[in-house]
Amino acid sequence: MGLDPEVARKRLDAATADLDPPFAALDVDAFDANARDLARRASGTPIRVASKSLRCRWALDRALADPSCQGVMAFTLPEALWLADLGYDDLLVAYPTVDRGALRQLIGDDDARARITIMVDHPDQLDLIDGLVAPQDRDDVKVCLDLDASLSFLDDRVHLGPRRSPVHEPDDARRLAEAIVGRRGFHLDGLMAYEGQIAGVGDDPTAKRWMAPAIRLMQRTSAAELAERRAEVVARVREVADLRFVNGGGTGSLELTSAESAVTEVTAGSGFFGPGLFDHYRAFTPHPAALFALPVVRRPGPGVVTLLGGGYIASGSAGPDKLPKVHLPDGLRLDGNEGAGEVQTPVLGAAADDLQIGDRVWLRHAKSGELGERFETMHLIQGDALLDEVPTYRGDGRCFL
Numbered sequence: 001m002g003l004d005p006e007v008a009r010k011r012l013d014a015a016t017a018d019l020d021p022p023f024a025a026l027d028v029d030a031f032d033a034n035a036r037d038l039a040r041r042a043s044g045t046p047i048r049v050a051s052k053s054l055r056c057r058w059a060l061d062r063a064l065a066d067p068s069c070q071g072v073m074a075f076t077l078p079e080a081l082w083l084a085d086l087g088y089d090d091l092l093v094a095y096p097t098v099d100r101g102a103l104r105q106l107i108g109d110d111d112a113r114a115r116i117t118i119m120v121d122h123p124d125q126l127d128l129i130d131g132l133v134a135p136q137d138r139d140d141v142k143v144c145l146d147l148d149a150s151l152s153f154l155d156d157r158v159h160l161g162p163r164r165s166p167v168h169e170p171d172d173a174r175r176l177a178e179a180i181v182g183r184r185g186f187h188l189d190g191l192m193a194y195e196g197q198i199a200g201v202g203d204d205p206t207a208k209r210w211m212a213p214a215i216r217l218m219q220r221t222s223a224a225e226l227a228e229r230r231a232e233v234v235a236r237v238r239e240v241a242d243l244r245f246v247n248g249g250g251t252g253s254l255e256l257t258s259a260e261s262a263v264t265e266v267t268a269g270s271g272f273f274g275p276g277l278f279d280h281y282r283a284f285t286p287h288p289a290a291l292f293a294l295p296v297v298r299r300p301g302p303g304v305v306t307l308l309g310g311g312y313i314a315s316g317s318a319g320p321d322k323l324p325k326v327h328l329p330d331g332l333r334l335d336g337n338e339g340a341g342e343v344q345t346p347v348l349g350a351a352a353d354d355l356q357i358g359d360r361v362w363l364r365h366a367k368s369g370e371l372g373e374r375f376e377t378m379h380l381i382q383g384d385a386l387l388d389e390v391p392t393y394r395g396d397g398r399c400f401l
């Protein structure tokens with residue numbers, strides 16, 4: 001996969017010589033190597049594939065073709081309905097939905113209802129569904145209980161982790177499970193607890209090295225607390241509901257989460273594409289599989305060239321880590337004053353002097369699936385060959401978030 005950056009660059013350039021940048025590309029060998037590593041790290045626990053982190057059906061299909069992967073973690077109900085219609089099965093919508101049109105469609109479609117499970121963490125979400133079609137007038141909607149996996153102390157004055165579900169304690173989970181099971185029109189299908197403070201935070205930061213000991217301590221403490229709490233929650237919820245699955249984890253926590261006996265499946269998405277934010281974990285190093293190429297359009301002076309486009313900033317707390325990473329040629333960096341621009345992006349470094357107008361620079365998105373919102377297709381590359389061009393969600397004419 002080209003450990004030597006110059007060899008890697010020549011290979012990518014050769015494979016895409018006939019294409020005009022800007023374009024997005026997917027290195028198939030890197031994707032497959034990442035998939036094998038995710039499977040190894042999950043050590044036999046099935047991986048649910050996070051579609052938000054791919055937003056490309058080809059990539060979803062490639063991941064799901066391997067026996068280590070099972071089911072899709074969708075990000076909106078309209079997306080899940082679309083995928084169900086295309087024949088995808090076992091679709092877990094990982095975030096609560098209040099889309100009345102989509103919910104009515106789900107309720108009215110036996111096939112979709114069999115394939116899709118939606119997320120709840122409060123009875124108000126159940127009431128909203130009942131308000132659309134009364135429970136006696138519909139078949140069961142499958143729901144998953146979302147358990148908050150964050151670490152919180154001092155009455156939540158210290159909160160480490162994503163702010164998602166209000167269900168934190170075993171008693172809260174049991175109460176909500178009983179409420180779901182006791183209501184007509186719902187089936188409690190699974191339980192999910194996503195530990196973003198572990199899975200989504202690299203424990204080997206390069207920019208802020210001084211933070212590494214604090215991050216590692218936080219993650220050790222949180223993992224120990226969550227393993228105990230998750231096991232208790234699952235045991236207490238299983239007393240009232242026969243859960244089909246207990247989902248947890250993400251690309252950054254596969255080995256930890258899959259080791260918990262209460263967890264029946266883990267999730268991964270970003271790990272297949274290997275975006276910039278995932279360069280900073282001690283347990284694994286993904287291959288850069290999803291890339292984009294921008295053309296060199298001018299040269300403002302020595303040591304700098306300007307690229308067309310590039311302002312594809314990742315979501316989350318704003319900061320330099322959300323900027324695209326200049327991948328190849330080696331030794332180029334963004335300009336701290338300009339960052340990645342809306343229509344132009346200067347890149348600096350000695351390597352700029354070897355670039356000609358019309359050459360290309362390869363970059364990586366900091367996150368994963370958001371790249372699919374910027375490009376209609378991904379060009380599949382294998383070795384120095386161009387295999388195919390496949391649509392992203394955007395290319396499929398779909399924009400969910």
Ligand SMILES: Cc1ncc(COP(=O)(O)O)c(C=O)c1O
Pocket residue numbers: 050053073094194199200249250251252267268269270271368
């Ligand atoms: C519910 C849930 N599970 C898992 C993940 C992990 O996804 P990835 O593997 O792409 O980091 C996320 C990411 O935000 C998530 O929201």
